[in-house]
Amino acid sequence: MTEPLGFSTRAIHAGPEADPAYNAVTPPIYATSTYKQDGVGGTRGGYEYSRSGNPTRTVLEETLASLEGGRHGLAFASGLAAEDAVLRAFTGPDGHAVVPHDAYGGTYRLFARVYDGWGLRCSPVDLTDLAAVEAAIVPEQTTVVWVETPTNPMLNVVDIAAVAGLAHAAGALLVVDNTFASPYLQQPLAQGADIVVHSTTKYIGGHSDVVGGALVVNDDTLAERLRFHQNAMGAVAGPFDAWLTLRGLRTLSVRMERHCDNAERVAEFLVEHPAVSEVIYPGLTSHPGYDLAARQMRRFGGMISFRVAGGEQQALDVCAKTKVIILGESLGGVESLIEHPARMTHASVAGTPLEVPSDLVRLSVGIEDADDLIADLAQALG
Template sequence: MTSSTTHGFDSRAVHAGQHPDATTGAVIPPVHFSSTYVQDGIGNLREGYEYGRSGNPTRTALERQLAAIEGAEFGLSFASGLAAEDALLRALLAPGDEVLIGNDAYGGSYRLIARLLGPWGVRVRVADLSDPAAVAAALQQSTPRLVWVETPSNPLLRITDIAALSRAAHEAGALLVVDNTFASPALQQPIALGADVVVHSATKYLGGHSDVVGGALVTSSAAIYEKAKFLQFAAGAVSGPLDAWLTTRGIKTLGIRMQRHSENAGRIAQFLDEDARVATVYYPGLAHHPGHAIATAQMSGFGGIVSLEVGSSRHARHVAESTRLFTLAESLGGVESLVNYPDEMTHASVRGTELAVPDTIVRLSVGIESIDDLLEDLDRALG
């Protein structure tokens, strides 16, 4: 069914890649668990399928859906977000190449580049990619092969002007990769703003229910797609059929979920911003946020992540361990609200680096529960 970019986002999310079953007419396509496929003569494949690692109809449906919701030509689905990043990096980099990454990036992305690809000869530099002057200085110092940015970033919610960064990267001869996990394609479309590749942890908002681990890579470049697809096949970090189907099901409600996540997060950010027990609130929907104007221009909503800073690490740990409705756990983007202490949880791997997160920060993944219950929970935990 339709994946046309002339249709609205929600229509693409529901219908792209979702062809009713030709045999039974089932509206929801079946999940294909087969690991191998009959051949009508040697090398004569039915619809191109031969073996589960090289292709699976359920994964194909998800990959078409991923491309459609990002407004791109090609999508690839992986076993995790880091598997998607690894395939992209190995497809595009060679020993001696350099990656310029934001100084507020996910710790796992930095670890992958610095510690896994570093011994292979890949260099990594860090800069504040939300600051045009810092970007210009970094690109003048040397030319990276890739510029890698998260916007909003994790966990300090810095906002980067994607269109401006794309122009700067391309003028320097670099490719721009945007991690769109926090915003999701429901709120932000980096390909339309000039990005060459978009990556996702599909575990987060795309899946949306904390019941699947997955990753995605989206591009409109046939050359990048073919290189990454070869790595997907050759290295084999593919999403399984059930994981692909769960992600597809999650994407169908992504638009309405992101509306509720954004509404709840906005209310919570305002509440925290007015609370004397909180030193700083990081949320691009607040008018005083440094990236508010850019976020307003390039996003259709401000997302479901709110970070707050309190006066001490002891207080931050107390808040994270005292909530009842907000569950203390890794990850984000599910329908249930989560609380995280980045310094010892999601960002422990970047302690002592330029990406280290202050130990006074608490990150909230705001779910879709009743807002009054969430506010009451935070008010009590802060006390």
């Protein structure tokens, strides 16, 4: 075939077509820590120890790279382990990074409470304000500009290409956390990003049964440096975790279509509900980033945040009253999840510039019947 393969086809067929030993169509789980060598220094297939490389992990890494339009993929034990490898490889003592002012709480904790002890300074900035981004970048000191889009949990949409231009003009790398959009909805490398980060726990795995992370890059030199840190630090995806993640990845496109379908209907319902004071969803024309999201993304995603008129107590009540939608942290699984960010996923940023509103509720809209989700929210909102 001369025509490039489509996304769904690559999700299923990227990497080896079949197991070379028995022609199994599903990649096997190579549950081994080490490999018999043909001689001293003579590895078979390049594998010698599974921290450095494992055939199951290789298939996942090759598939992730293909779906993100990159040359190199690296799989980690968690999304934060992947982020840690980036910071370890490309920041240093007395360095500086620009981060979103509404970043995921775990990411901000890594920057502000782990790497600050190493001397790294970070500046939280509204990345939708390009003038503010440019002002926050410190020439010859800023090494990384970190983007989430859409952001967690405020669902702001950031212009990847524009921020890439600002970062590159100052000699900094642009890192894009693409977890909320997934490779199906958004391709940051094609828009100027240097490194794409994923918590593969979320949409890529898709079934709330595995924790993992990933990096995807195009540049060979960046990949070599990241792979060194992946091996040296050792927070790699195990073979069973890699296999589960790969299994989820194969159905990513069909799941994302259903997530988006359902989220659009739920958002429309919430907009009309008198107990809801604001609905934050990039697919609403009222969202300030709607036009950008329409250009930058295939569709608008499965995440919705909304604020309730009754303040924090009502937000807590709504989270407690849903019956189909599960109260829980994380996102991107086939089941719908509801949470109170201020007390749950973003508790670590309380009292910081990244503190989220106490009346905010975050929904990860699953792939159930949309009518059931709407009825559940209706009874919870009262």
